[in-house]
Amino acid sequence: MTTDPRTGMTVLDEDACWSLLGSASIARVAVAIAGDVEVFPVNIVVDERTVVFRTGEGTKLAASVIAPRVAVEADGVDPARGRAWSVVVKGRAERLERFTDIYRAEDLALPSWTEHPKQWFVRVYCDQITGRSFQTASA
Amino acid sequence: MTTDPRTGMTVLDEDACWSLLGSASIARVAVAIAGDVEVFPVNIVVDERTVVFRTGEGTKLAASVIAPRVAVEADGVDPARGRAWSVVVKGRAERLERFTDIYRAEDLALPSWTEHPKQWFVRVYCDQITGRSFQTASA
Numbered sequence: 422m423t424t425d426p427r428t429g430m431t432v433l434d435e436d437a438c439w440s441l442l443g444s445a446s447i448a449r450v451a452v453a454i455a456g457d458v459e460v461f462p463v464n465i466v467v468d469e470r471t472v473v474f475r476t477g478e479g480t481k482l483a484a485s486v487i488a489p490r491v492a493v494e495a496d497g498v499d500p501a502r503g504r505a506w507s508v509v510v511k512g513r514a515e516r517l518e519r520f521t522d523i524y525r526a527e528d529l530a531l532p533s534w535t536e537h538p539k540q541w542f543v544r545v546y547c548d549q550i551t552g553r554s555f556q557t558a559s560a
Numbered sequence: 561m562t563t564d565p566r567t568g569m570t571v572l573d574e575d576a577c578w579s580l581l582g583s584a585s586i587a588r589v590a591v592a593i594a595g596d597v598e599v600f601p602v603n604i605v606v607d608e609r610t611v612v613f614r615t616g617e618g619t620k621l622a623a624s625v626i627a628p629r630v631a632v633e634a635d636g637v638d639p640a641r642g643r644a645w646s647v648v649v650k651g652r653a654e655r656l657e658r659f660t661d662i663y664r665a666e667d668l669a670l671p672s673w674t675e676h677p678k679q680w681f682v683r684v685y686c687d688q689i690t691g692r693s694f695q696t697a698s699a
Contacts, residue, residue: 449588449599449633449635451590451597451598451599451631453592453596457592457629457631457650458591458592458597458631459590459631460588460590460633460648461633461646461648462633490595491597492590492596492597492598494588494599494600494601496586496588496601505601509598509599509600511597
């Protein structure tokens with residue numbers, strides 16, 4: 422990890438990024454669809470350096486399986502240390518279709534904001550993870 | 561506002577969307593750049609149905625002025641009501657260049673996570689605002 426003495430911003434290494442992402446239950450998925458950009462909050466769980474989330478069938482977010490390149494962002498503030506952090510995973514989103522994959526995903530402790538009758542599981546395979554932390558201005 | 565009795569999801573009207581967005585100090589800006597999608601957390605303030613944020617000169621986010629179509633998403637949970645909400649503004653991002661515009665932006669109560677020597681103000685003119693709220697599963 423390297424910290425810029427001028428800005429106080431720290432570039433996080435991969436292990437730190439995965440650790441912080443694993444502590445987040447909510448993230449936002451961004452996807453470019455037909456010249457537009459969509460961004461949605463989702464509940465996530467990290468599973469062996471992939472990101473798993475659920476989405477309702479037929480939602481715009483389900484279109485992420487058509488435009489499989491997605492960015493998943495989570496952020497938070499550690500009040501004790503006065504530092505904010507943000508982590509972004511970029512990668513390929515894949516809807517789980519095989520029963521074994523779906524059963525495995527159902528065993529993950531994936532929180533849900535809401536209940537929908539039909540839900541898909543989507544797994545994001547990471548090409549790149551980046552993160553940074555910085556002192557909050559109020560600290 | 562309409563609520564789907566099956567899912568408990570409420571589609572928020574524009575006034576409710578702006579009100580919730582105005583209560584948020586952090587949002588995420590998503591932008592499609594050169595076939596990729598970027599998403600960043602920013603501190604925001606709502607000003608007359610536009611969204612204003614700051615970004616450091618030379619950052620990837622500054623590229624949003626090159627790809628001016630952005631989506632800005634904020635979300636939160638109202639624990640008292642057990643309802644989560646998410647609001648998305650889509651529109652055109654414009655970097656402020658005229659002194660009068662910059663002075664006006666500096667008067668906004670725009671919080672900052674960090675301090676950078678050179679910062680740009682970006683204003684997002686809304687083409688579309690959408691939002692929804694839903695009962696959290698734990699409520």
